[in-house]
Amino acid sequence: MAVNNGAGAVLLAAAALGPGDIVVSRGQLVEIGGGFRIPDVVAQAGGRLVEVGTTNRTRLADYERAVTPSTAAILRAHTSNFRQLGFVESVAIEPLCGLGVPVIDDVGSGALGPLHDEPPVRRSVAAGAALVCFSGDKLLGGPQAGLLVGSADAVTRARRHPLARALRIGRLPLAALAATLRLHLDPERARREIPALAMLDDDPGERARILAEATGGEIVASAAKVGGGTLPLLELPGPAVALPERLAAPLRAGDPPVIGRIEGGRLLLDPRTLSDDEAVLAARAARTALGLAEAQAPARRGTDRPDS
Numbered sequence: 001m002a003v004n005n006g007a008g009a010v011l012l013a014a015a016a017l018g019p020g021d022i023v024v025s026r027g028q029l030v031e032i033g034g035g036f037r038i039p040d041v042v043a044q045a046g047g048r049l050v051e052v053g054t055t056n057r058t059r060l061a062d063y064e065r066a067v068t069p070s071t072a073a074i075l076r077a078h079t080s081n082f083r084q085l086g087f088v089e090s091v092a093i094e095p096l097c098g099l100g101v102p103v104i105d106d107v108g109s110g111a112l113g114p115l116h117d118e119p120p121v122r123r124s125v126a127a128g129a130a131l132v133c134f135s136g137d138k139l140l141g142g143p144q145a146g147l148l149v150g151s152a153d154a155v156t157r158a159r160r161h162p163l164a165r166a167l168r169i170g171r172l173p174l175a176a177l178a179a180t181l182r183l184h185l186d187p188e189r190a191r192r193e194i195p196a197l198a199m200l201d202d203d204p205g206e207r208a209r210i211l212a213e214a215t216g217g218e219i220v221a222s223a224a225k226v227g228g229g230t231l232p233l234l235e236l237p238g239p240a241v242a243l244p245e246r247l248a249a250p251l252r253a254g255d256p257p258v259i260g261r262i263e264g265g266r267l268l269l270d271p272r273t274l275s276d277d278e279a280v281l282a283a284r285a286a287r288t289a290l291g292l293a294e295a296q297a298p299a300r301r302g303t304d305r306p307d308s
Contacts, residue, residue, distance in 0.1 A: 017072050218241070
């Protein structure tokens with residue numbers, strides 16, 4: 001089932017499998033963008049939050065002790081936009097599904113295949129999770145959407161819940177989602193043609209050369225972060241073009257605007273997310289910004305005089 005976004009999918013799943021107690025590990029009571037908090041979701045869905053474990057360690061026995069006849073579901077929330085490191089412990093999806101209670105598995109972005117350390121959607125379905133929730137845009141690289149997959153009974157309950165109409169996806173995003181899913185039938189084609197996936201494996205070296213030659217900038221080693229609420233620790237090594245920091249403001253004010261980042265007193269332009277055509281446009285904008293900066297420099301020097 002498709003709804004308008006991943007947060008809506010989690011809300012609908014909790015509401016559809018309730019009312020009753022919803023068991024959540026303390027280490028998974030997360031907040032994502034926009035102040036979306038798991039405890040608030042449970043409350044809005046009409047459930048009663050039952051916290052188990054500790055912030056950094058939750059074991060299967062903690063869940064076992066919390067399950068009672070009033071338990072509606074266990075909610076497992078993937079910490080998509082941060083990581084706990086060190087003395088930590090959590091419970092895999094298979095043991096949770098073996099407790100005999102419906103499991104809602106919020107896998108965040110999820111993964112269709114091996115993708116760094118994101119949880120595979122197929123694993124949660126195979127384990128027997130009642131509902132697996134994830135963001136269609138983050139997983140598939142398509143339009144914003146929230147997807148629910150799982151048992152036929154649980155998905156049917158979600159479809160029939162009154163919230164389903166309020167959270168339903170629009171026709172245009174649904175058509176775009178269907179087109180994106182068709183691309184995924186051929187994984188290699190999907191990695192070539194879906195921009196977000198292509199950027200993960202892309203080599204932006206040629207675009208960096210175009211920017212550097214057009215601006216006189218220096219190609220330096222850098223690292224890009226995926227962001228977007230997923231893969232928080234993943235860094236993608238690649239080249240960037242270093243320019244004087246003073247160009248940041250005129251580049252932002254240009255047409256088209258070019259947004260770089262400041263590191264070590266220099267402005268870095270990272271070409272990873274640029275297409276070949278956009279690299280040419282960015283180079284042109286950078287040349288314009290350089291000309292403005294040079295034209296303004298003499299005027300600034302003329303005013304930099306000591307007071308008489």
